[in-house]
């Protein structure tokens with residue numbers, strides 16, 4: 001079957017990644033074509049690249065109200081999570097000040113798998129906290145899990161599948177009081193907060209520019225200046241000795257420009273996203289009153305996320321049929337789409353087997369319009385009906 005041109009398709013999977021903005025591409029271009037020096041080189045090409053890298057770092061620091069030396073460029077969001085968690089835990093091992101790490105059951109795999117590997121291969125102690133039906137970690141559970149040797153708590157700012165926002169300020173305040181380091185994976189949440197790292201009780205924060213109209217292949221880690229991190233990627237002394245390897249100057253410039261534009265347009269974007277997701281949520285819940293639920297918190301959620309669970313249906317089947325109709329969505333996390341196993345996030349919020357394979361995540365973006373949503377709402381009922389008939393026939 002001929003595939004329709006990609007530009008005719010409706011992209012509703014901005015939680016997986018976003019297109020790169022034209023302003024960002026324009027800002028990056030010179031660092032491949034004319035100003036391509038290695039920022040560590042002493043000569044003038046190196047100096048131009050080094051200045052650009054510093055400018056990118058300063059811009060990001062200013063936007064987050066942090067210091068330039070607190071901004072580390074990495075290769076992706078996962079690497080930022082890895083560096084935060086491994087860096088802090090190995091430093092604790094080196095300096096003999098604790099062995100225990102706390103995280104939650106609905107973290108992205110970049111956090112969960114890192115924590116599990118530290119437990120299984122290096123004998124760190126790990127507590128994985130449960131979440132409530134909305135996907136929130138409770139402050140009481142965190143407080144109860146803290147031990148004298150607890151070094152780090154890593155709790156995401158917003159969940160990638162169901163969009164629930166955590167009470168980051170409250171969690172951070174508790175951890176400050178207890179003297180425990182706090183990392184938050186804010187990879188989905190960059191536009192959901194006016195991040196002010198001088199005011200907010202956060203010690204480390206991971207961001208990924210490809211989630212906010214910047215390039216793939218670069219991550220950002222904010223790490224408070226009084227923290228020592230043992231580097232995971234060893235070699236040269238780039239990034240103040242915290243991450244070896246020649247820096248990706250063009251992508252750093254692109255990351256800074258993408259963050260600048262996102263922060264400048266934050267309110268406007270939030271209003272646009274909320275308008276579209278309200279239409280989706282109402283439209284889908286009205287169309288399937290008995291067999292579909294909204295997952296995640298009804299109010300404290302990412303403005304661009306509308307996530308659902310369908311009873312007795314496979315989210316992967318839904319996404320494939322929507323794709324045939326030209327609508328791109330996700331059945332959960334992008335890394336796990338296509339995986340027929342039940343969603344661990346849907347299990348963690350207490351859904352039964354009938355629901356946990358039926359996740360559907362719709363994440364809107366800048367270029368979506370009400371027409372896109374009308375089309376989605378028009379197409380979806382016939383797909384659900386078709387899949388139900390098929391499951392009856394084959395059961």
Ligand SMILES: Cc1ncc(COP(=O)(O)O)c(C=O)c1O
Pocket residue numbers: 015016076077078079081108110156158159160185187188208219334335
């Ligand atoms: C919450 C969260 N953390 C981490 C990641 C990993 O980021 P990356 O794919 O840039 O490595 C993602 C990506 O989807 C995410 O949504």
